[in-house]
Amino acid sequence: MDFNRLLGLVIAFVPISLLSFGGGQATVPEIQHQVVAVHGWLTNEQFADLFAIARASPGPSTLIVALIGYQVSGFLGAVVATVAVFLPSSILMYFAAAWWQRNKHNPVRIAIERGLAPVAVGLIFAGALIVLRSAHAGLLALATTAVVAVLQSTTRISTYGTVALVAAIYFAIFLTFHPAAA
Amino acid sequence: MPSGNEVAAEAAAAVQPLAGPPGTARTDVSLWMLLKAFVRLGLMTFGGSVQAWVHREIVDRLGWIDNKSYLSGLTVAQVLPGANPVNIALYVGLQLRGAVGAAVAVLGMIVPAFCVIMTLGLLYHAYGHVAAVRFVLLGLAASGVGATLTMGVRVGKRLPRNFVTGAIAVGVFLVVGILRWPMVPVVAIAVPLSIVVAYFDEKRRGGGKEGTAHGL
Numbered sequence A: 001m002d003f004n005r006l007l008g009l010v011i012a013f014v015p016i017s018l019l020s021f022g023g024g025q026a027t028v029p030e031i032q033h034q035v036v037a038v039h040g041w042l043t044n045e046q047f048a049d050l051f052a053i054a055r056a057s058p059g060p061s062t063l064i065v066a067l068i069g070y071q072v073s074g075f076l077g078a079v080v081a082t083v084a085v086f087l088p089s090s091i092l093m094y095f096a097a098a099w100w101q102r103n104k105h106n107p108v109r110i111a112i113e114r115g116l117a118p119v120a121v122g123l124i125f126a127g128a129l130i131v132l133r134s135a136h137a138g139l140l141a142l143a144t145t146a147v148v149a150v151l152q153s154t155t156r157i158s159t160y161g162t163v164a165l166v167a168a169i170y171f172a173i174f175l176t177f178h179p180a181a182a
Numbered sequence B: 001m002p003s004g005n006e007v008a009a010e011a012a013a014a015v016q017p018l019a020g021p022p023g024t025a026r027t028d029v030s031l032w033m034l035l036k037a038f039v040r041l042g043l044m045t046f047g048g049s050v051q052a053w054v055h056r057e058i059v060d061r062l063g064w065i066d067n068k069s070y071l072s073g074l075t076v077a078q079v080l081p082g083a084n085p086v087n088i089a090l091y092v093g094l095q096l097r098g099a100v101g102a103a104v105a106v107l108g109m110i111v112p113a114f115c116v117i118m119t120l121g122l123l124y125h126a127y128g129h130v131a132a133v134r135f136v137l138l139g140l141a142a143s144g145v146g147a148t149l150t151m152g153v154r155v156g157k158r159l160p161r162n163f164v165t166g167a168i169a170v171g172v173f174l175v176v177g178i179l180r181w182p183m184v185p186v187v188a189i190a191v192p193l194s195i196v197v198a199y200f201d202e203k204r205r206g207g208g209k210e211g212t213a214h215g216l
Helices: A003-019 A028-038 A044-056 A061-102 A107-134 A139-154 A159-177 B002-019 B031-044 B047-061 B067-079 B084-127 B131-157 B163-178 B183-206
Strands: none
Touching: A003 A028, A003 A061, A003 B183, A028 A044, A028 A061, A028 A107, A028 B183, A044 A061, A044 A107, A044 A159, A044 B084, A044 B131, A061 B067, A061 B084, A107 A139, A107 B067, A107 B131, A107 B163, A107 B183, A139 A159, A139 B131, A159 B131, B031 B047, B031 B084, B047 B067, B047 B084, B067 B084, B084 B131, B163 B183
C-alpha cells in the first residue's frame, strides 16, 4: 500500500541526487518542482514552510527531503527519501575523490572543475529567486534577505546568531502588529 | 589563536613523515575520533558556512589533513553533485580511514542532523497552524535566501572573467529561475557543454606547458 509512495520518493529524488550540481541550495527548485508540480505531495506554501525548517536546522540543507518524505509516507518515507538523495551522489563522490587525487594535473580534471562552476552559480541564484517567489515574499521578507546577505558578506556574524536574531525580530514584529492573535 | 594553530600544524607535520610522504593524510585517526568530529560538525553547521567549519576543525584544529589536500578535495566536493558538507565528509573520511572512514564520516554528518530536523518538523506539525510560527518561518526562509545569495556571490567572484563562462551562468539562471524549466534536463545539457568549452579554452591557453606533460 505504502510501497508505491516510497517508490515515488525514490524515483523523484535519485535523479536529483545525481544532478544536484552546486550543492543542496541549487537543487531546491527541482525538489520543489517534483514535490509540488509533478507529484502534488505538497502545496507551495507547505514547501516554503519545510524549507524554513530545513534552513533553521543544522546539517546539509538537502535534509529537507526528510521532512518531505515524512509528509508523504511517515517515518519510513523520511528514511527512504534521505537515503535516495544522499546515497547516489555519495557513491559518485567516492569514486571521483579517488580519481581526483591521482590526476592532479590532468587537463580533463581542470576542464571539469572549470566547466561545472558557472552552471553551479546559475543554479544557486535561480534557487534563491524561486524560494522568494514561492514564499510570496513581501517588502519585509525582501528587506530581510537583503540585510542578511549584506551582513553575511561583510561581517563575520555567526549563522546561529543570524537565525536567532531574525526569529526574535519577526516574533517581536508579530506581537506588535497582531497582539490579538498571539 | 594563531600560535595555537602553529602548534597544531607543527604537531601534524611531526606525525606526517611516520604516516607516509608529505602531503598524505594521517593514518592514526581512529574511527571513533572521526565519528565524533563529524557528529559535532553536522550539528553545529548550517547551509552555507559548512566548508569553513570543516576546514577549521579538521585542518586547523586537529591537523588531520593538510591545507592543499583539503582544498583539492573541497573543489571536488563543490563541483560534483550532492550536498557539499556530505561530500566533504566523505572525502576526509576516505583520506583518513578508507571506505569505512568515508561511511562513518558521512553517517556522522547526516544521522544526528536528521534527528534534529525530524524533531523540528514534528514540532511544526503541532504548532504549524499558529500564525506567529508561520510568520517567523517566513523570516527564516528570507534569511536563508540571503545566505544563499552570499554564497552565490562568493562562488561567482571566483569564476574566470570571460564571456562564455558568464553567459553559461546567466543562461542557467534565466532558464531555471525565470522561465522555470526543470533543472535536470537543463543541467544535463549545460554541464557537458560547459566542460567541453572549458577544456578547449584551457588547451588553447595552456598549450605546451605542464598540462600536456601530465596529459591523458
